[in-house]
Amino acid sequence: MNLKSLFRHEMLLAILLAIVLVILSFQSDKFFTVSNLLNQGRLMTETGLIAIAMTFIIATGGIDLSVGSILGLTAILTGVFWQNVGLPLPLAAAAAIAVGTFAGFVNGIIITRFRVPPLIATLATLALYRGLAEGISQARSVRGYPEWFYVLGQGNVLGVPTQLWLLLIAAVVASIILGYTRWGRTVYAIGNNEVAARFSGLSVERTKVALYTASGFAAAVAAVIFVSRVSTTRSDMGTGIELDAITAVVLGGTSIFGGRGTIAGTIIGLCLIQALKNGLSLAGVKGDGTIMLIGAVLILAILVSNLFERSGTR
Amino acid sequence: MAMTDLDIPPVRPSRAVQRPGAIQRLMSDYGQEIVVLLAIVALFAFVTMINPRFISANNLTTIFAGNAYIAVAAIGMSMVIITGNIDVSVGALIGVLATISGTLAVAGYPVWVAWFAPVLIGMAINGLIGVLVAYARIPSIVVTLGALSILRGGLISATGGTWISDLPPAFMVAQKKLFGLPVPLVAMVVLTLLAAAWMRYSAFGRSLYALGGNPEAAVATGIPAERRIVAVFIIHGFFAGLATILFATQLQVIQSTVPPNLELTIITAAVIGGVSILGGSGTVIGSTLAAILFATIGSALIFTNVSAYWLRAVIGLLILATVLADMFRRSRRI
């Protein structure tokens, strides 16, 4: 695969994003303002972190449906560790993130060691982790965090929402790893042909376990940000976020069959969805109209990109 | 669990002694189905010991008929998955079709129109999805993720969520009995057996396995891959339509919203039933058994007084155990 074909979809998508931004700014003068755009960045951070990790997984031809449940479990544990166990809040959050990361590691083990297909494995843990969150929480919310904790989810650093810095750092680091390291090439190699990757001496199993662990970590970090943003914990937090993340990733040009995809694409996909949600709402379109349009954009974007690709390569 | 050693070769050496024969063949053909069936039987035995009312006729009806619509929808889903595709929009589709069906019934159309309209519309919508997957070559998860949004948003903007009541009594087919058995149960069994036989013995059915197992080889042997994919999605729409009839006629009101997580339940039933998500294997008998297993678990947890707070954790654990048992069985068989 050459770099050209890799960036074809991302280019198309970036042009589409630019067009959408222009149209939406004409629809509402409130849309293209610094404060609104930064605020949208705040709202998309949790999905964004998960989508970045999901890009790696989908690029290997896998999938992780359990991220929303890991988010819920980590959120609940943050509250329980802090209030019921009595740990200091930073330690409680770290411990909860550790458990969320371990949940991702368990996914990886089930997938590699027991050779359960990722979709089935994470479908099962989707139910399991959500169930654990519900059982541990006993339907109780933990509230009343100290003020400083809200800086993460509601505050600003240098005028930019705190969590947006995290998303930016994660995006840059992930782009470098996926695009320029041996590790990133291993990801594509697994996605293109897992058997061949194994025979060429790449540590397929180890890479996969690491990826699912990283996905658990991303979901866990997103959970703490989410708790800080909404100032409470609920066991149903993050329900359905896996579909939002997957939508962003595939819209961003990552092939669901693996072997292709970039972090840049995922980020553009993410921004496109968020811009549509926000801009249409500002322009007076109701929520149900917006989700219909996002569905249509998803199908059309991949359709158009497929058409271009075929006319280019054949 | 302390499993830090990740360099274990993925293919395990055989430990089981190969005993050829009828049982062996049955196990290899229907292994996962048998695992699920054993799980159902074990649950029944265990819960009945605690509370014999578990196997009362009424509770058996609740268990076997209650999830019939999931089982019927899972038949089509299994076929889609066997060809290596997936459909995450089926829950939204059933919600849309139920609303159409109920609206027609209330508007005074003959009940058979209200029954068959969802089937035809389901086939049309999924036919379109199939065309996008097969001819436009968009991965099915992308098309159906898009379709999920479109159907869900469309349903809300079309109905605004008004419930449909005052349904004519003749419409309520799921509440009727056939040969003394509830219609959903009869429909589930008959459709499952017909679909299973058709998948196993017809050339069309077998070609689906070929498509899912090895698409290139299948095309090389002359199977028209694109047309088969479209056909499978249309058949899936047909079963989704039938599932809708059972779903919409169960109660005297139709809630014109998408049932929460229905698509996930249907997909889970299909994969737990032994349909490999990578395509190429599995039967629809397994998916029906899995739908029954879910209903059995749901009922069993109430009967055994498992804390309702832990209910979903236990369901998740049982699903994981079933999957691992299947993998364990396969690794022994190699």
Add this chain to the structure above:
Amino acid sequence: MGKVLLSAILALSFSTSLSQAQSAWTGGDDLPTNPLACDATAPTPTAKPYDGGVPTNAPDRKGKTITVVDVPKLVGIGYFNATSKGIADAAKEMGTMNAKTDGPSKANIDDQITLIDNYITSGVDGILFAANDPVAIAPVLKKALAAGINVVGYDANSTPDARQWFVNQAEFNGIAKSMVDAMAAEVGEEGSFAIVTSTFTTPNQARWISEMAAYQAKCHPKMKWLETVEAQEDNILSFNQANTLINKYGDELKGIFGMTSVATPAAADAVTQANKCGSVAVVGLATPNAMKPYVSSGCVKSVVLWNPVDLGYAAAYVMRAVADGDLKGGATSVKAGKLGELSVINGSEILLGAPFVFTKDNINDFDF
């Protein structure tokens, strides 16, 4: 494999041991309860200072046409259709309010927050909301107040300081009393009953269950609570759960409480189809249209609810009064169009009225 199984067994035993330790009345919250008196004596209202929030630098909106957005828990269910209709009716009547309803398609805290955030940016004059979570919604509502937007809640409250007023459809303990009294009247003082609810995390339902437990212990001490089951907002699941309860307890089960407008008709259908009408009572919260078949067949005798159309209507009038500056902290009542004067309770709440019990005689007078 063995290790996985072992951990599975451990988790299972863990869960069962916890289930043993479970107190009765699963599904309630842990907030303090305040059961009403067993007879009909009205509680003496305790005066409480205004504890709502105040918008910063709100422009003078007196008499001006205001743009209001209504963000319910979710769109696409009958109940919030009815509140939305009430808001639209009131807006039309007043002629000085542009109201529209826009909510998430699932009862999801994040989608609701995002929607409200967008409307703050687009610059509405007022926000009406029904919170999916009282605390989670608070930051975004405070942001609205800080932007000078008038914020009024209805149906499901937020923390008081995050909004100006809350239109309370009926007090939790009032609903609890109506429900438990209706059940006791049907199943007798020693009857056993079970509950079908949506999820244990739904704040209103959890609150009602807690208040019902407290009221039952106080006024109907011999009634027996069997268990609470979850059924999401899914009518077929509610139906299956109700059936399973009937099958499990047999003749011991005398009544089922439906805690949501989804669960109650489904439970009534389960009782009807099991031919248990008359021997298993169904009492619950539900909208009349969904309950008409069961009430007119005599299978369900009492449905408890307030009028959601009136609730939306009152919320719109409260919004108008707040925007005009007519309703301020310390007020004791507010005028709400055809509903007349509504009284202020709990500092910053406006009470719609006592809960309404629909019966065979009056249910056909309602259409929502």
